[in-house]
Amino acid sequence: MRTTLTILLALTALSALPLRAHSHEQHAHEGYAAGEPGDPKKPSRTIEVGMTEMAYAPARIEVKRGEQIRFVIRNAGADNHEFLLATREENLKHGEAMKENPHMEHAEPNGVRLAPEKSAEIVWKFTKPGTFEYSCLIPGHREAGMIGEVLVK
Numbered sequence: 001m002r003t004t005l006t007i008l009l010a011l012t013a014l015s016a017l018p019l020r021a022h023s024h025e026q027h028a029h030e031g032y033a034a035g036e037p038g039d040p041k042k043p044s045r046t047i048e049v050g051m052t053e054m055a056y057a058p059a060r061i062e063v064k065r066g067e068q069i070r071f072v073i074r075n076a077g078a079d080n081h082e083f084l085l086a087t088r089e090e091n092l093k094h095g096e097a098m099k100e101n102p103h104m105e106h107a108e109p110n111g112v113r114l115a116p117e118k119s120a121e122i123v124w125k126f127t128k129p130g131t132f133e134y135s136c137l138i139p140g141h142r143e144a145g146m147i148g149e150v151l152v153k
Contacts, residue, residue, distance in 0.1 A: 032086070032110055033086060033087045033090060033128070033132070034085050034086055034087065034110065034124070034126065034128070034132040034150070034152075035124055035125050035126040035127040035128055035152075036124075036125050036127055037109035037110070037123065037124065037125070038068040038069070038070075038123035038124050038125040039068070039123065039125075040070075040121075040123045042068060043068050043069065043070035043123055044067050044068045044069065045067075045069060045070070046069070046070045046071075046072055047061060047069055047070070047071055047072070048071075048072045048073075048074065049071055049072070049073045049074070049083060049134070049148070050074050050076050051073065051074065051075045051076065051077055051081040051083065051114065051136070051146075052076050052077040053077045053078065053079060054136075054141060054144040054145050054146045055145065055146060056083075056134065056146065056147075056148040058148070059147075059148045059149065060148065060149045060150075060151070061148070061149070061150045061151070062150075062151045062153065063126050063150060063151070063152050063153070064126075064152070064153055065126060065127065065128065065129045065152050065153065066125070066126070066127065067125070067126055067152075068123065068124070068125040068126075069123070069124055069125075069126070070121055070122075070123050071083070071085075071121065071122045071123075071124065072119065072121050073112060073114065073119060073120050073121070073122065074114075074118075074119040075114035075115065075116055075117065075118050075119070076116075076117075077116055078116055079116065079138075080113060080114065080115055080116070080138060081113070081114060081136045081138065081141065081146070082111060082112065082113045082114070082135075082136040082137055082138055082141070083111060083112055083114075083122070083134050083136070084110065084111035084134060084135060084136070084137055085110040085111065085122070085124060085132060085133075085134045085150070086110060086111075086132065086133065086134075087130075087132055087133070088133050091133060091135045091137060091142070094137055095135075095137045095139075095142055098137045098138065098139060099139050102138060102139050109122065109124075110122065110124065113138075126150070126152045128152065129152050129153065130152055131149060131150070131151050131152075132149070132150045132152065133147055133148060133149055133150065134147075134148045134149075134150065135147040135148070
């Protein structure tokens with residue numbers, strides 16, 4: 001009886017632990033290479049980004065350093081798609097993690113996963129100059145060309 005009670009307590013404790021392999025929390029950032037989350041009350045302009053099968057429209061965006069953008073992201077495709085704003089290197093690394101956990105949920109301010117016909121908003125302030133990307137990291141999508149570019153001048 002004591003062994004059974006010990007096992008039950010251990011299983012209960014384990015079941016309370018978060019399943020970090022299926023969330024983006026394991027990719028916690030001390031900072032974001034592409035800038036920082038913006039203030040939803042102060043966007044400077046809105047850019048609509050459409051997602052379809054293996055494409056974004058627009059596929060290239062230019063912004064000024066310090067500019068804040070409200071991205072309105074719409075999935076007009078038949079499949080789930082993602083918008084994850086980061087550097088190419090970060091997205092490639094993250095894409096490898098997604099291959100092991102393709103149903104990973106986004107809990108970061110620089111990304112969203114959308115079902116068909118759904119939309120979401122991301123407000124982002126571009127504090128650093130450079131070239132960044134947004135891509136869909138669902139396995140096979142980025143590889144098929146689902147990549148967009150943000151040039152911060």
